[in-house]
Each structure stands twice: as C-alpha cells, then as structure tokens.
Amino acid sequence: MAYLWRKLGFYAVALWAALTINFFIPRLIRGNPVDIILSRFQTRQPPPPEFRRTLEIMFGVSDDPLWIQYLAYLRHLATGDLGTSVLYYPAPVTTVIGQAMPWTLGLVSISLLITMGLGVGLGMVAGWRRGSWLDSLIPSTTFLAAIPYFWLALLLLFLLGGGLGWFPLNGAYDYAHVRMGFTGDFIGSVLYHGVLPALTLVISGVAGWLLGMRNMMVSTMAEDYVVMARAKGLRPRRVMIAYAARNAVLPSVTGFAITLGFFVGGQVATEVVFSYPGVGFALLQAVGSADYPLMQGLFLMISAAVLAANLLVDLLYGLIDPRVRKAG
Amino acid sequence: MTVVVSLAAPRDRLLGLPRSGKLVTGLVIVGFFALFAVIGPVLVGDPEALVAGRLESPSAQLWLGSTDTGQSVLAQLLHATRGSMLIGLVAGVLATAASLIVGVVGGYVGGWLDEAFSLLSNVTLVIPTLPLLIVVADYVEDSGPVTYALIISLISWAGPSRVIRSQVMSLRNRDYVDAARVSGEPGWRIMIFHILPNLTPVIASGFVWAVIGAILTESGLSALGLGGGSVTSWGGMLYFAQNGSALSLGAWWWFVPPGLCIAALGTGLSLINFSIDELMNPRLRKAAA
Numbered sequence: 001m002a003y004l005w006r007k008l009g010f011y012a013v014a015l016w017a018a019l020t021i022n023f024f025i026p027r028l029i030r031g032n033p034v035d036i037i038l039s040r041f042q043t044r045q046p047p048p049p050e051f052r053r054t055l056e057i058m059f060g061v062s063d064d065p066l067w068i069q070y071l072a073y074l075r076h077l078a079t080g081d082l083g084t085s086v087l088y089y090p091a092p093v094t095t096v097i098g099q100a101m102p103w104t105l106g107l108v109s110i111s112l113l114i115t116m117g118l119g120v121g122l123g124m125v126a127g128w129r130r131g132s133w134l135d136s137l138i139p140s141t142t143f144l145a146a147i148p149y150f151w152l153a154l155l156l157l158f159l160l161g162g163g164l165g166w167f168p169l170n171g172a173y174d175y176a177h178v179r180m181g182f183t184g185d186f187i188g189s190v191l192y193h194g195v196l197p198a199l200t201l202v203i204s205g206v207a208g209w210l211l212g213m214r215n216m217m218v219s220t221m222a223e224d225y226v227v228m229a230r231a232k233g234l235r236p237r238r239v240m241i242a243y244a245a246r247n248a249v250l251p252s253v254t255g256f257a258i259t260l261g262f263f264v265g266g267q268v269a270t271e272v273v274f275s276y277p278g279v280g281f282a283l284l285q286a287v288g289s290a291d292y293p294l295m296q297g298l299f300l301m302i303s304a305a306v307l308a309a310n311l312l313v314d315l316l317y318g319l320i321d322p323r324v325r326k327a328g
Numbered sequence: 329m330t331v332v333v334s335l336a337a338p339r340d341r342l343l344g345l346p347r348s349g350k351l352v353t354g355l356v357i358v359g360f361f362a363l364f365a366v367i368g369p370v371l372v373g374d375p376e377a378l379v380a381g382r383l384e385s386p387s388a389q390l391w392l393g394s395t396d397t398g399q400s401v402l403a404q405l406l407h408a409t410r411g412s413m414l415i416g417l418v419a420g421v422l423a424t425a426a427s428l429i430v431g432v433v434g435g436y437v438g439g440w441l442d443e444a445f446s447l448l449s450n451v452t453l454v455i456p457t458l459p460l461l462i463v464v465a466d467y468v469e470d471s472g473p474v475t476y477a478l479i480i481s482l483i484s485w486a487g488p489s490r491v492i493r494s495q496v497m498s499l500r501n502r503d504y505v506d507a508a509r510v511s512g513e514p515g516w517r518i519m520i521f522h523i524l525p526n527l528t529p530v531i532a533s534g535f536v537w538a539v540i541g542a543i544l545t546e547s548g549l550s551a552l553g554l555g556g557g558s559v560t561s562w563g564g565m566l567y568f569a570q571n572g573s574a575l576s577l578g579a580w581w582w583f584v585p586p587g588l589c590i591a592a593l594g595t596g597l598s599l600i601n602f603s604i605d606e607l608m609n610p611r612l613r614k615a616a617a
Contacts, residue, residue, distance in 0.1 A: 010447070010450065011454075013447065013451060014450075014451045014454050014455065017451045017455065018455055021455070021460070025463060025464060025467055026467060139350050139599060139602060142594070142595050142598035142599065142602075143591055143592075143594075143595045145594070145598065146540065146544070146590065146591045146592075146593070146594020146595050146597075146598060147587065147590070147591040147594075148544060148547050148548060148551065148563070148566070148587055148590050148591070149548065150547070150548060150551040150552065150563075150566060151551070151566060151583075151586070151587030151590070151591075152587075154570065154575060154583070155575075155584075155587070158575045158576070162575075162576065215605065215609070215612055218611050218612055219609065219611055219612075222611060257453050257454050258453065258487055260456075261453070261454075261456055261457050261458075264456045264458065264459065265456070265457060265458030265459075265545070265548060268458055268459065268462070268548075268552070269548055269551070269552065272552060280459075283459060283462060284462070284552060287462060287463075287466050287554070288553075295463055295466070296463070298459070299459050299460065299463050302456050302459045303455055303456055303459070303460075306454065306455070306456045307454055307455075310454050
C-alpha cells in the first residue's frame with residue numbers, strides 16, 4: 001500500500017508541475033497572448049476595441065497579482081473549463097480535444113504494443129543466441145532508431161502510399177464513403193488508414209526496446225538461477241522465457257517513461273504528415289493559427305495522458321516485481 | 329554495477345575503449361561529419377545564392393542538384409551540418425553539465441537535497457518533451473540555434489542525471505572515498521577528484537545520448553516549421569523541401585540527404601555508445617572478442 005501511495009503522490013506532484021509550467025510559459029516569455037493574437041489579426045482588418053476586451057476575458061489577462069491569476073487558473077481547470085478555441089470558434093477547447101484524443105490514443109496504444117512485443121521478442125532471441133546472425137544485426141538497428149520520424153513518415157507516404165498506391169495518403173478513415181459508426185466498413189477503413197502511421201512509429205521505436213532487451217538478456221543469462229535452470233535440464237525454451245526473459249524485461253518496463261516520451265514526440269510528427277486527426281495534428285494547427293487556449297489545453301491533456309500511462313505502468317511493475325513493493 | 333577496468337594491451341584500445349569494428353565505424357562517421365561541419369561551409373559559399381535553374385537533378389557541377397528556387401542543395405546541406413552539429417554539441421554539453429551537478433551533488437550529499445533533485449529529475453522525465461517544446465518554441469521570439477540548444481538541454485538532463493546518481497551512490501561508500509573523508513578532505517574535493525574520474529564512461533555515454541537527442545529533437549521541431557524559418561539545420565532543410573513539395577515533384581535529392589545525414593550521424597554516435605556500454609559491462613561483448 002505504501003508503494004501505491006508513494007506513486008500516487010509522485011504523479012500528483014508531476015501533474016501539478018505540468019499545470020504550473022502551462023500557467024507560467026505564456027506569462028513569462030512574451031507579453032500577453034492577446035497582443036499576439038491581435039497583431040496577427042491586424043493584417044486583415046483593425047479589430048474593434050470590444051474584441052480586445054473579449055479576448056482579455058477569455059485569456060484571463062488582467063492586472064491582478066500573479067497568485068490571484070494562478071488561483072483563478074486552477075479554479076477554471078478544476079471545473080473542466082479550458083477556454084474557447086479561436087480556430088474552431090465557438091467550440092470549447094475541451095470539445096476539440098475530446099474529438100482528437102480517441103484517434104491518438106488508439107494509434108499510440110496499438111503501435112506501442114506492436115513495438116514492445118516485437119522489440120522484446122526479438123531482443124530476447126538475439127540475447128539468448130549471442131553472436132548469432134540475428135545478434136550481429138543489432139548494431140545496424142541503431143540506424144532505424146536515428147531516423148527522424150518526420151522524414152520516415154514522408155518517405156513511407158510517398159513510396160507505399162503515392163508510388164505504389166497500396167495505402168491511403170491521409171486521414172483516419174475514408175471520409176467520403178464511410179460513415180462513422182460501429183460497422184465493419186468503418187473499422188476496416190480505420191485500420192487500413194492506420195497502417196502507415198503505425199508502421200512509422202513501429203520502425204522508429206523498435207530498436208530501443210530491442211537493444212535494451214538484448215543487453216539485459218545477456219546480463220541475466222549469467223545469473224546463477226539461469227545456470228541452475230539449465231543444469232536441471234529444463235527445456236531451453238522454458239529457461240529462455242520463464243527464467244531469463246522474465247527478469248530481463250524489468251528494466252525495459254522501468255524505462256517506459258523515457259520511451260513513451262519519444263513515442264509521443266514521434267506521434268506528433270506522424271500525425272502531421274498523415275493529416276491524422278489526433279491531438280498532435282491539432283497542436284500544430286493551434287500553433288499555426290495562434291490558438292493559444294487550444295495549444296495550452298492540448299499540452300495539458302497530452303501531459304495528463306502521458307502521466308496516467310506512466311502511473312499505470314508503475315502500478316503494473318509493482319505487480320510483476322514484488323521487490324519494489326517491499327522496498328517501500 | 330562496477331566499472332571494470334580491463335588490463336588489455338594499449339593496441340587493443342582506441343580512446344581508452346575496447347577497439348572493435350563498431351567503435352571504428354562510429355568514430356569514422358562522426359569524424360566525417362565533424363570535418364564537414366568545420367570546413368564544409370567554407371568550401372561551398374553562400375547557401376542562399378541562386379546558382380542554377382529550378383529543381384535541377386544532380387550533375388557533375390551540382391552534386392546534389394538544386395532547390396525550387398535554384399539554390400545548391402549541397403551548399404545548404406553543408407551549412408545545415410554545421411548548424412545541426414552545433415545545436416547537438418551545445419545542448420549536449422549543457423545537459424551533461426546539468427546532469428552532472430544534479431547527479432553528483434545529489435548522490436553524494438544525500439538527504440533532502442537528493443530527494444528534491446530526484447523528484448525534479450523524475451518529474452522532468454515524465455513530462456512529454458516535444459509538445460512542451462512546441463509550445464515554448466512558439467512563444468520564444470529569438471529562435472537562433474543556441475536558444476534552441478538551451479531549451480532542449482533544459483529538458484534532456486534528467487535521464488543521464490539518474491544514471492549518474494545511482495553510480496555516485498555506489499561509489500560514495502567505497503573504502504577509498506571513506507579514507508579521503510576521514511583524512512579531512514572537503515566534500516567538493518572528494519566529488520571532483522575521487523568520484524568524478526570514475527564516472528567517465530557514464531558521463532561520456534550520457535553526453536552522446538544527449539547529442540543524439542538534441543539533434544533529433546531540433547530536426548523534429550524545425551521540420552514541423554517551428555525552427556524560425558531558416559535553413560541552418562537539417563530539420564530546417566526538410567521543412568523547406570516538404571513545403572516545396574520536393575517528394576511529389578520527384579526531387580528526392582532535396583528531401584533525402586538531410587534525413588539520411590541525421591540518421592547516419594545518429595548511427596555513428598550510437599555505435600560509439602555501444603563501445604562505452606561494452607567497456608562498462610564486458611558481458612555485452614561478443615563471445616569471440
């Protein structure tokens with residue numbers, strides 16, 4: 001129980017840090033967002049004075065001391081009020097995010113599961129057969145890990161999507177011919193449109209898991225309990241999976257936070273390239289059109305989602321490795 | 329984990345690392361890019377100069393063809409090499425310095441300071457980097473390469489500092505450190521002269537990761553159009569190539585090289601890191617070696 005509370009406490013602090021960063025960035029770095037928006041509007045037509053007042057109310061720009069603004073900001077968040085989007089005016093930010101989030105969650109979770117499965121599986125075999133042909137391929141996978149997401153996504157898009165015409169070029173499903181709903185057509189279309197974005201994320205992400213697993217596998221195989229299991233004459237397959245791999249996978253789970261961070265970054269680039277209607281695509285659009293409420297709301301929700309995923313993994317870790325619970 | 333110092337003959341070593349095909353390949357790749365970053369821009373002249381027709385394919389005069397405005401892709405690539413490597417280097421140095429201070433001081437002193445530093449680095453680690461950078465980059469007006477390096481290093485020190493801290497904690501209670509403490513050496517002296525030298529592989533590996541991370545992050549930001557609109561990095565080139573529809577017009581010579589450079593440099597740096605890992609954990613070496 002102590003483990004659970006400590007973890008919950010830590011993520012509460014992390015969430016508070018994200019909220020606070022989100023509060024301070026626009027206030028510390030450059031004037032107030034209202035001026036920025038107005039300066040971008042000026043090219044079209046001079047805005048009426050009421051417009052400025054409206055924006056100020058919307059952004060909470062005021063001469064109040066910072067701590068009063070901060071409290072007001074927290075109060076708004078607590079009531080689930082993230083403001084109104086400029087780009088999708090008059091839709092509230094929460095609605096825009098609510099529409100984008102499921103696409104991102106779906107894409108990230110499926111490609112992350114494939115990446116982990118593939119990386120851990122191949123890394124296990126490569127470590128088990130150290131020096132084999134599979135193991136000698138490992139250094140070359142660093143090339144995959146170093147490819148920029150943006151570049152890989154565009155290359156796949158043009159080779160497999162444009163050149164060969166195997167996959168659709170953009171979107172999350174066939175907007176023209178398929179209606180959203182629980183039908184076979186819709187699900188098929190979503191999967192078909194998801195192949196290239198998922199492939200981008202898997203290709204770039206798999207090397208890290210592969211390498212981490214391989215190295216831990218090599219270290220674990222010299223442990224006494226693995227030698228013992230072998231000496232007992234257990235089947236090699238059983239020694240590999242139930243004895244060596246089971247322990248070797250633990251550090252990869254601990255490193256989940258770092259991996260997820262990279263993955264989310266890649267997700268943004270991938271969504272932009274494929275015009276995939278998730279939060280990354282929305283974030284870039286918000287930046288492009290100076291939609292500050294949407295931008296900050298998105299950062300907040302992405303942070304919250306990443307923190308929640310990490311918390312989940314930490315709790316799972318407590319289940320698979322009883323030692324951390326005892327260490328409490 | 330202990331650092332094993334091998335007693336191999338000097339000729340088996342390169343920069344103090346066990347000589348291997350991976351290490352030599354990595355050093356050659358990184359050296360190649362470093363050389364071009366230093367002398368390349370001098371050789372090719374102004375990257376903005378219009379030297380050819382629109383989207384000319386590679387030829388004997390124009391090795392990598394031209395962009396949609398008739399600028400030399402090769403000239404841009406060499407200037408971008410300097411820009412990207414500079415960002416990687418500056419961010420790498422800053423992040424490593426920060427991770428060292430936090431990791432060594434926290435790990436050695438312990439107590440509430442260590443608790444606070446650990447909390448800070450763990451929180452930094454779980455907050456998603458790229459979305460934060462996108463938001464920050466949009467607010468920052470001066471978007472020169474050094475500003476970028478600074479912002480990136482603000483976020484990338486956390487991972488290495490955790491590794492350094494755990495290493496320091498295992499060194500802290502060694503006999504020779506106790507001996508130094510008993511003989512009355514001040515804390516800062518113990519940290520710098522007794523603990524720091526034993527951290528070299530960990531620091532080197534953290535530095536290399538920080539450089540790779542910074543180059544990839546910067547290229548990601550710039551490619552998305554948040555780099556302040558100049559071609560001073562590989563990511564910036566990708567952005568302009570994408571905006572000029574390089575791929576759909578078949579101008580692969582404009583789009584492919586910057587991405588390949590990023591991937592190749594990243595590979596070279598990772599290969600060097602392989603060797604550092606193998607120094608720290610000899611089991612990782614191939615059975616034959």
